[in-house]
Amino acid sequence: MTKHNAVQGQVVRIVSNRYTVEAEGKTYIAYARGRLRLGEDIFVGDNVVLEIQKPLSVIEEILPRKNKMIRPYVANIDSVILIVAKEPEPDWILVDKILLNCFKEGIEPILCYNKCDLAEKAETEILLAPYQKIVKCLTVSGLRGDNLSELGSLVKGKLVCFAGQSAVGKTSILNALSGLSLKTDGLSARIMRGKNTTRHVEIFNVCGGRVADTCGFSMLESIEVEYTELMYYYPEFVPLQSACRYKSCTHIAEPDCAVKEALKKGLIDSGRYARYTEIYRELKKAREERYE
Ligand SMILES: Nc1nc2c(ncn2[C@@H]2O[C@H](COP(=O)(O)OP(=O)(O)OP(=O)(O)O)[C@@H](O)[C@H]2O)c(=O)[nH]1
Ligand SMILES: [Mg+2]
Ligand SMILES: [Zn+2]
Incomplete structure (x- = not known):
């Protein structure tokens, strides 16, 4: 069958089974062709062949990926900005799992310690010391603005993914970098854990590059490594x-x-x-x- 309206685009947002695809400077809402839904998942960041239709376009094909992250599910990224914070308490097993997934997929990881306004400088240095030799480390405050321009310069010209536990401040940092006012929320006082405020993955244009804000998580049950x-x-x-x-x-x-x-x-x-x-x-x- 000849496709008359087929274009190439990139998935920038997924909410349940609706995909937002950017193609040729425009944004389309699409669903996935049945055989794709049954096969491999479609990730934010996937390059796809899109059949433009009204009211809903159709994703016909996923093009080969240069890499993929699991948890958060994002594809074709240049670097992962892995955010930890003074609170909630960092889960270093989770940090190490995300890092090793980056090394496996050939994605540059950057470790970003947020909420430095709440922490002593010496304390932050001790925590980051084991990582300084392995990855680029950065200390920021999304709230107070510390080192955000340096973080912004790391985004320029790239597609980066913000990853990390719920309530470390991923969305807050994105808001501070972009002037957006996406929803953020504090920690649940009783269990000192995040409330999973961000519910879907979405790519935003920020600082001359693009940032995928993702859903926080507290476990990484599967990593695809022998x-x-x-x-x-x-x-x-x-x-x-x-x-x-x-x-x-x-x-x-x-x-x-x-x-x-x-x-x-x-x-x-x-x-x-x-x-x-x-x-x-x-x-x-x-x-x-x-x-x-
Ligand atoms: N003190 C302080 N609080 C911050 C800072 N950055 C973010 N917060 C607070 O941390 C809480 C969580 O921020 P969010 O941006 O919603 O966190 P998130 O990582 O996007 O969380 P999920 O969407 O659930 O994954 C909010 O109450 C923010 O105001 C910071 O630099 N310092
Ligand atoms: Mg968020
Ligand atoms: Zn050995």
């Missing part, structure tokens, strides 16, 4: 690998392991290593359960 390959997504382990006795040493129980030697000498952060072993065991267990 436990036997996990060590390759820890940039501080990779240069030591060749000094381990075994070529594919996982740095868990093997003898003569250079990573464990470095750990003893304090050259590898003990928190990062402990979380590595936890994620390793979790992936191994999931793998074994799948094949039982």
